[in-house]
Amino acid sequence: MENAQYYRSLSRNLVSIVIVVSFTPLLLIAALIGYSFETSYKGKSIAYLKETVKRNQQNIDVFLSEKLDYLKVLSRSYTFEELTDEKFLARKLAILQDAYGGVFVDLGVVNSQGIQVAYAGMFKLERADYSKAEWFKTAMKRTHFISDVFLGLRRSPHFIVSIKHNWRGEDYILRATVDFVQFNSLVENVRIGETGHAFIMNRAGEFQTKVGPETEANREFYMALLQKNGLKWEDGGLDAVSGVPSFTYSYWDSPYKEIILTGEGRRGGDDFVYIMTPLKSGEWVLVFQQDKSDAFRDLRRARFLALAILLLGGASIAVTAILVSRKMVSRIEMSDREKEMMNEQVIETGKLASVGELAAGIAHEINNPVAIMVEEAGWIEDLLRDETQMEASKLEEVKRALTQINTQGERCKEITHKLLSFARRTDPRVVEVNINEVLEEILSISEQRSKFSNVKLEKNLDPDLPHIMASPSELQQVFLNLINNSLDAIGTGGGTITVTSRLADDRLVVDVADTGTGMPKAILARIFEPFFTTKPVGKGTGLGLAICYGIIKKMGGDITVNSAVGVGTTMHVYLPVPKGAVP
Amino acid sequence: MGPTVVMLVDDEVPFVETMTKRLAVRDLTVLNAFSGPEALEKLEKERHVDVIILDVKMPGMDGIETLREIKARYPLIEVIMLTGHGTIETAIEGMKLGAFDYLLKPTNIDQLMTKVQEARAKKRAHEDKIMQARLQEIALRRGD
Numbered sequence: 001m002e003n004a005q006y007y008r009s010l011s012r013n014l015v016s017i018v019i020v021v022s023f024t025p026l027l028l029i030a031a032l033i034g035y036s037f038e039t040s041y042k043g044k045s046i047a048y049l050k051e052t053v054k055r056n057q058q059n060i061d062v063f064l065s066e067k068l069d070y071l072k073v074l075s076r077s078y079t080f081e082e083l084t085d086e087k088f089l090a091r092k093l094a095i096l097q098d099a100y101g102g103v104f105v106d107l108g109v110v111n112s113q114g115i116q117v118a119y120a121g122m123f124k125l126e127r128a129d130y131s132k133a134e135w136f137k138t139a140m141k142r143t144h145f146i147s148d149v150f151l152g153l154r155r156s157p158h159f160i161v162s163i164k165h166n167w168r169g170e171d172y173i174l175r176a177t178v179d180f181v182q183f184n185s186l187v188e189n190v191r192i193g194e195t196g197h198a199f200i201m202n203r204a205g206e207f208q209t210k211v212g213p214e215t216e217a218n219r220e221f222y223m224a225l226l227q228k229n230g231l232k233w234e235d236g237g238l239d240a241v242s243g244v245p246s247f248t249y250s251y252w253d254s255p256y257k258e259i260i261l262t263g264e265g266r267r268g269g270d271d272f273v274y275i276m277t278p279l280k281s282g283e284w285v286l287v288f289q290q291d292k293s294d295a296f297r298d299l300r301r302a303r304f305l306a307l308a309i310l311l312l313g314g315a316s317i318a319v320t321a322i323l324v325s326r327k328m329v330s331r332i333e334m335s336d337r338e339k340e341m342m343n344e345q346v347i348e349t350g351k352l353a354s355v356g357e358l359a360a361g362i363a364h365e366i367n368n369p370v371a372i373m374v375e376e377a378g379w380i381e382d383l384l385r386d387e388t389q390m391e392a393s394k395l396e397e398v399k400r401a402l403t404q405i406n407t408q409g410e411r412c413k414e415i416t417h418k419l420l421s422f423a424r425r426t427d428p429r430v431v432e433v434n435i436n437e438v439l440e441e442i443l444s445i446s447e448q449r450s451k452f453s454n455v456k457l458e459k460n461l462d463p464d465l466p467h468i469m470a471s472p473s474e475l476q477q478v479f480l481n482l483i484n485n486s487l488d489a490i491g492t493g494g495g496t497i498t499v500t501s502r503l504a505d506d507r508l509v510v511d512v513a514d515t516g517t518g519m520p521k522a523i524l525a526r527i528f529e530p531f532f533t534t535k536p537v538g539k540g541t542g543l544g545l546a547i548c549y550g551i552i553k554k555m556g557g558d559i560t561v562n563s564a565v566g567v568g569t570t571m572h573v574y575l576p577v578p579k580g581a582v583p
Numbered sequence: 584m585g586p587t588v589v590m591l592v593d594d595e596v597p598f599v600e601t602m603t604k605r606l607a608v609r610d611l612t613v614l615n616a617f618s619g620p621e622a623l624e625k626l627e628k629e630r631h632v633d634v635i636i637l638d639v640k641m642p643g644m645d646g647i648e649t650l651r652e653i654k655a656r657y658p659l660i661e662v663i664m665l666t667g668h669g670t671i672e673t674a675i676e677g678m679k680l681g682a683f684d685y686l687l688k689p690t691n692i693d694q695l696m697t698k699v700q701e702a703r704a705k706k707r708a709h710e711d712k713i714m715q716a717r718l719q720e721i722a723l724r725r726g727d
């Protein structure tokens with residue numbers, strides 16, 4: 001259960017690492033490229049719109065000044081008498097209408113009192129009195145004038161283009177009405193995309209062209225914008241020569257044709273971009289407005305595409321990460337399991353190896369009593385060969401020999417029992433163990449080997465130790481290994497191995513100390529590594545201590561080692577004592 | 584020629600005792616020792632030993648060490664090694680050091696007797712050669 005959770009969290013971690021690692025650069029690049037693309041695309045789009053708006057600004061300005069120029073030519077070319085001749089005037093209007101396709105609706109001459117003294121056109125405006133009209137008042141102050149769009153006497157939208165001229169000391173005005181529809185089409189033709197359209201406002205915020213209700217609603221917005229951005233036409237008074245007002249722009253100080261204000265606005269849910277530029281010396285403003293979604297249509301498409309790629313890519317990364325992680329974790333799980341199985345096998349092999357080592361000693365031990373028995377039997381045979389002389393002393397000798405055979409047989413039995421009790425299969429079952437019994441058993445098994453190595457085995461066992469929970473067969477393996485190592489370290493020179501059991505800090509400690517050759521630091525650091533051995537090839541597996549370490553660690557204990565070259569080595573085995581078992 | 588003098592060296596006391604009796608009834612003069620040092624000590628006093636039967640595995644001074652010592656001090660004495668199965672390598676090492684032969688424990692008494700006779704014959708032959716060489720030397724000296 002615990003393992004399943006471990007592998008699950010391992011899998012989770014792998015997935016999140018893979019996703020974070022692959023997503024972070026992906027998102028960063030997407031954001032970076034997206035940002036630069038958007039900026040440059042928007043910049044280009046706006047620049048294109050600006051160009052268009054500027055061209056239209058020029059068109060409109062040209063249109064207006066053209067109309068003025070014609071009036072100027074008329075007023076300069078003909079006398080007041082000629083111009084006030086209504087037939088003459090009608091002829092001129094016909095020429096103009098013919099040349100300009102009905103842009104000019106009518107022509108009129110207004111005297112300084114504001115009375116229209118001559119009129120040509122479709123409305124009956126002869127003798128009309130303009131003395132009270134705003135346009136007339138302004139027109140009289142200037143050499144030329146273009147009015148705002150107004151309804152006027154005819155009750156239909158139009159605007160007036162007028163030239164002031166002097167005839168024999170008295171000013172009069174030659175005025176023409178420009179057809180609103182014609183003028184309006186100039187602006188209406190400025191269409192870009194589906195929603196891009198243009199309109200004209202005067203400085204008071206009055207629309208000078210036809211606008212839809214949506215644009216109508218934007219009036220306040222543009223007014224506020226003009227104020228806020230400081231796009232104020234400050235009246236610099238009238239020009240001394242022409243009488244035309246001169247304006248200074250508090251925000252820009254470039255020539256007015258270059259003045260373009262761009263930005264983005266929002267009304268309701270619709271974002272839009274706008275471009276504003278002054279017209280008619282700044283009395284009017286040409287505004288171009290387009291919905292953002294329309295203006296940046298390609299950008300939206302690109303963005304959508306990028307997002308789709310990002311999502312698809314992300315999804316495939318996530319899926320791949322999950323699949324790969326799962327596969328990897330299951331591999332890890334499998335190899336862990338294999339390793340565990342291998343560990344068990346290694347422990348079993350180690351057990352066999354230590355038993356094998358033991359067997360050589362045991363064989364000798366058995367060989368000796370067997371040899372004695374064989375000799376005694378042979379001796380009896382020798383005695384019986386001469387059957388005729390069966391003396392009492394001979395009988396006595398046979399009896400002694402048989403007793404000896406019996407004694408040696410017992411000795412054999414003891415040895416084989418010892419070996420059998422040890423060599424039983426590795427049994428990892430945990431039972432209550434008296435550590436001293438295990439140590440005594442191992443010491444007795446090792447006695448023979450140590451005798452021939454001239455090693456004195458000393459024991460210093462604390463009789464009051466608590467029992468521990470462990471597998472006796474595993475403990476045997478550990479201590480047999482440690483004692484075998486000590487015997488190897490002492491070699492044939494002779495020495496002492498002291499086995500001590502004691503209690504320290506709630507842990508049971510077994511010290512196996514030898515007076516062997518000791519180990520330098522370099523070796524000491526590696527003794528618990530599997531397959532590390534200082535014995536010649538074929539003599540040691542290098543598994544002994546590694547297995548001991550594994551067994552003791554598995555029990556929750558520890559093995560440490562102290563060693564000094566030429567002095568000896570002491571292994572300390574720490575074994576956990578069950579709670580409550582400490583006396 | 585006197586009887587063959589054999590010294591039996593083994594740490595197993597009952598083994599040595601019984602073997603001594605068995606060899607004695609086969610007309611050998613048997614000396615015994617229970618360890619390497621004891622054997623060397625006895626050899627010091629008893630110079631007529633022909634063959635030593637020597638156990639390889641003994642606590643303290645083992646068979647190989649004892650053999651080396653014997654061969655250094657008394658090169659003419661022949662040594663038969665007694666060994667268990669597990670220590671044949673040691674027996675071979677002993678042969679390299681000059682042992683006459685080796686036998687596995689438990690031993691067949693007839694086999695042992697044969698080896699002892701062979702070893703003794705070899706020793707006698709060896710001694711004869713030395714004797715002849717000495718005689719020749721003397722003869723040569725006289726001749727000139």
Ligand SMILES: [Mg+2]
Nearest residue numbers: 594638640641
């Ligand atoms: Mg022995």
